[in-house]
Amino acid sequence: MDKTILLTAIRAALEAGKEIMAVYTDPNSDFEIEKKADNSPLTIADRKSHAVIAKTLQETPYPLLSEEGKQIPVEERKNWNELWIVDPLDGTKEFIKRNGEFTVNIAFVQNGTPEAGVIYIPVKQELFFADCAYGAYKIGPITELPAETTLDSLMNQGQRLPYGAPRKNFVIVASRSHLTPETEAYINEMKQCHKQVETVSKGSSLKLCLIAEGEADVYPRFAPTMEWDTAAGHAIIRAAGKEVYQAGRQEPLQYNKEELLNPWFIAQ
Template sequence: MSLSDPQAYLLTAVHAALHAGRAILDVYETENFDVEMKSDDSPLTRADRQAHAVIQAALEPTEVPILSEEGKAIDYSERSAWPELWIVDPLDGTKEFIKRNGEFTVNIALVQDHLPVLGVIYVPVTQTCYWACAGLGAWRCQLPPDAAIADLDSLRAQSVELPQPMGIPSPRALVIVGSRSHATPELEAFVADMRQHYGAVDFTAAGSSLKICRVAEGSADIYPRLGPTMEWDTAAGQAIAEMAGKSVTVWETGERLRYNREELLNPWFIVR
């Protein structure tokens, strides 16, 4: 199978994310919704399922295989033959969804040869869309769930390109962003160490893939993830961060985080 042109699929991914956002809000805006617990003790709602169905229907015509958190498990013996695939989290931050704090996202990434070449992250509550594509850079815009984006030019006309890194402006404090729902002792130790070595350090918490977006857009400087995540939690964010000039590297080796591995659980990593 030959590799696709990521730019040809960008609008498909954006529209899929917007429509999934609408499906999520339809549940979010109801008075009550049921919460189930999956085998790994993570929560699942009707919004997760509906967003998955919307995205799968939108992406299937591309004929690129889909790896989704809410899809069926696919054995590595099959996945290993895929030179490209969609990696999707239909509702990243289900715990934040349940808390009704708005910090949840739709994550869609196109991965080729184990690295993300396209990423879309949509924040339904704020209608913020982050997108990135090889050859186009990384961008942010405001799009309602029913937005009609006819072509790439109209998408870019509504978007602002994320700034390339210029260093930390003095005298601003170093801003570290971490998980709102998954804090670890290792994260606390990292922040303490940075305060000892750097001096002025501000720590802020955020949910879902918003943490990577914060670094990508420059409102935070470092996101250390010293705890478990899955490939669908990070693939879209890595595309956005890297195409905004940031790095997403494995904590122990300093190598770029790679995808469609046999083990879908990510190693610790750092975005900076």
């Protein structure tokens, strides 16, 4: 991807983070919780984040598929060989719990494969960004991009992923809100294969970030996710030399499918 376009996506994520934090830190905010069709919470922060991302990404030549704009007919998007896949606020439940484990996710997908991604953690002011041509990086604290910023300067400032130190223990990362019996069975199976097994729980796409960093070895997800939940993290994992496979198959997750629901998967 052109470096200036990836920089635009980074700027969109940072600006979205500001909108989210304005709601998150407002002592008078009740988050204006509504219900989506699937009964998951929707807050004003989702909508504000989506609006600023959509406006910023209009500067690029690619269409946008977002959780907040998911009703685009498949007949229209099936011809999109290149597109953005966005979750303006991943981890809405974590947002409402006020535990800080929520993110802004922006991915660039080409022919069904996530080639570049941006994940921003507004509370920690940490930014993950990646392109399969340039590698994966983490930088922070960061809240905005000065006008003179280039992608090269960000890469020079950031830590290249993975950077996790060698460990004796085998680390499994699991969802804080969606630990299923199948996941528990997988963890027990891994305990039979490895002497020291540690389980770490995280919300939102932070689980995928831990794999990219090298701080965890595997993330099994045997519960529903949508494409916008995983696309950005998948891109960052790929750029860090790892992969997200469909469970039980050595085939990576694919994107902009007719059905936007992901199969179960294992990131490692």
